[in-house]
Amino acid sequence: MSKTVLILGGSFAGLHVAHALLKKSIRDVKVILVSKSTHFYWNLASVRAIIPGQIEDDDIFKPLEDALARYPAESWELVIGSATHADFDSKTVDIAVGDGTARTISYDQLVLATGARTHPDAPWKATGSYEQALATLHATSAKVKDAQHIVVAGAGGTGIEVAGELGYEYGKTKEIVLLCAGDKLANGHGIAEAAANELRKLDVTIRYDARAAEVRPSGNGTGKTDVVLAGGETITTDLYLPTTGQVPNTEYIPARFLSTDQRSATVLVDEYLRVSGARDVWACGDVVSQPRAGFFITQKQAASVARNVEAALAGLKPTVAKGPPVDIFACAVGRGRGVGRVNNSIRMPSLVVWLAKGRNLGIPMLKGYIDGSVA
Numbered sequence: 001m002s003k004t005v006l007i008l009g010g011s012f013a014g015l016h017v018a019h020a021l022l023k024k025s026i027r028d029v030k031v032i033l034v035s036k037s038t039h040f041y042w043n044l045a046s047v048r049a050i051i052p053g054q055i056e057d058d059d060i061f062k063p064l065e066d067a068l069a070r071y072p073a074e075s076w077e078l079v080i081g082s083a084t085h086a087d088f089d090s091k092t093v094d095i096a097v098g099d100g101t102a103r104t105i106s107y108d109q110l111v112l113a114t115g116a117r118t119h120p121d122a123p124w125k126a127t128g129s130y131e132q133a134l135a136t137l138h139a140t141s142a143k144v145k146d147a148q149h150i151v152v153a154g155a156g157g158t159g160i161e162v163a164g165e166l167g168y169e170y171g172k173t174k175e176i177v178l179l180c181a182g183d184k185l186a187n188g189h190g191i192a193e194a195a196a197n198e199l200r201k202l203d204v205t206i207r208y209d210a211r212a213a214e215v216r217p218s219g220n221g222t223g224k225t226d227v228v229l230a231g232g233e234t235i236t237t238d239l240y241l242p243t244t245g246q247v248p249n250t251e252y253i254p255a256r257f258l259s260t261d262q263r264s265a266t267v268l269v270d271e272y273l274r275v276s277g278a279r280d281v282w283a284c285g286d287v288v289s290q291p292r293a294g295f296f297i298t299q300k301q302a303a304s305v306a307r308n309v310e311a312a313l314a315g316l317k318p319t320v321a322k323g324p325p326v327d328i329f330a331c332a333v334g335r336g337r338g339v340g341r342v343n344n345s346i347r348m349p350s351l352v353v354w355l356a357k358g359r360n361l362g363i364p365m366l367k368g369y370i371d372g373s374v375a
C-alpha cells in the first residue's frame with residue numbers, strides 16, 4: 001500500500017524536503033506538499049524589491065507547480081491551503097483548502113516546515129496567498145516611492161538591509177531613520193560597528209536605545225504615522241517599516257509540542273529534528289529556529305529531515321542532524337557594499353559580502369529550488 005509523506009509549508013524548508021524525497025523515486029511513496037501560496041517566494045530579496053524598479057516580480061516568485069511537475073504525476077500532490085489542526089495521535093492534519101473547502105489528510109510521515117512570519121503588512125515573508133504577497137510587496141513599494149521620511153524599526157539583519165537599500169537609493173533625497181532598541185546594531189553581533197559605519201555613509205540616521213512602544217495614525221488626517229518611542233518621544237513619519245518580531249507559524253500544532261517561550265513558540269525537536277514526544281513527525285527551518293533562523297541552517301536541516309524521513313519509511317534508525325560547518329552572518333548594505341563575519345569573529349571584506357550576497361541577494365539560487373538541484 002502506498003505511504004504518504006505530508007509536508008506543511010512550501011518555502012525553503014518544505015520544498016527542499018519535497019525535492020530530496022521525490023528525487024529518490026522511493027517506491028509506493030506519495031509526497032503531498034501543502035502551501036498557502038501557489039508560488040515560492042525568494043524573500044531574501046524583499047529588502048531590495050521594495051525599491052521601485054529594482055526587481056521584477058517574476059524574478060522572485062516562481063510557481064511551485066513548475067518545481068514538482070518534473071516528477072511522475074502519481075508521486076506528488078500540491079495542495080494550496082493552510083494547515084489548521086494537526087493531530088499527532090491519529091496522524092491526520094486538517095487543511096483549509098484555498099477553494100474554501102476543508103480536507104483532512106492522513107500521513108505516515110509528517111514534516112512541519114511552516115516557518116515564521118513577520119509583520120502582516122510587511123513583505124519580508126509570504127504570510128498568505130501569492131496574490132496577497134504580491135499586493136503587500138507592491139503596496140510597500142508604492143509607499144516607499146511617495147514617502148519623504150521613512151522609519152525602519154528593528155536593527156537586526158533585515159532592518160540593516162532595508163535601511164541600507166533605502167539609503168543607497170534615497171539617502172540624499174529622503175530622510176531614512178533606523179530605530180535600534182539597544183546601544184548596538186544586530187544585538188551587538190560582531191558586524192554592529194561596521195554596519196553602522198556603512199549605513200552612515202548612505203546618510204541613514206541611526207537612533208539607538210529607541211524602541212517603538214506605540215505606532216498609530218497621526219491625528220491630523222495627513223496619512224502620516226506617529227511612532228511613539230519607549231522614552232515618550234514621538235516621531236512623525238510618512239512610512240513606518242517594522243522588521244522586528246518573527247512569530248513561528250505553529251498555531252495549528254498542539255501546545256505541548258511547542259516551546260513555552262512567550263515570544264517564540266517554536267516546535268521542540270530532538271537531535272534528529274524529530275518533534276519531541278511525537279511519532280513520525282519532523283520539523284525544519286524557521287519553525288524550529290535552532291540555533292537561529294537562517295537560510296543555510298534551513299538547507300542543512302531540510303537535508304537531514306529528508307534523510308531521516310527516508311530512513312523511517314524503510315524502518316531504519318534516524319541520524320543526528322548536522323548544521324552548517326561555519327556560522328556566517330552577512331548583510332548587504334545597499335547595492336554597493338556589505339558587512340559580514342564568520343563565526344562572529346573573522347571579518348568578511350565588503351567586496352566578499354557584495355560578491356556573495358549584495359550584488360543579487362542570492363536570486364540566482366532560486367533556480368535550484370525550481371529545478372530541484374538544491375536537494
Ligand SMILES: Cc1cc2nc3c(=O)[nH]c(=O)nc-3n(C[C@H](O)[C@H](O)[C@H](O)COP(=O)(O)OP(=O)(O)OC[C@H]3O[C@@H](n4cnc5c(N)ncnc54)[C@H](O)[C@@H]3O)c2cc1C
Nearest residue numbers: 009011012013082083114115116124249285286294295296
Ligand atoms: C527579509 C529577510 C531576509 C533574509 N535574508 C537572509 C539571508 O540573507 N541569509 C539567511 O541565512 N537567512 C535570511 N533570512 C532568513 C530566511 O528567510 C529564513 O531562514 C527562511 O525563509 C526559512 O525558510 P522556512 O521554509 O523555514 O520558512 P518560511 O520561509 O517562513 O516559509 C514557511 C512557509 O510556510 C507557509 N505556512 C505558514 N503557515 C502555514 C500553514 N498553517 N499551513 C501551510 N503553510 C503554512 C508560509 O506561508 C510560508 O510559505 C532572511 C529573512 C528575512 C525575513
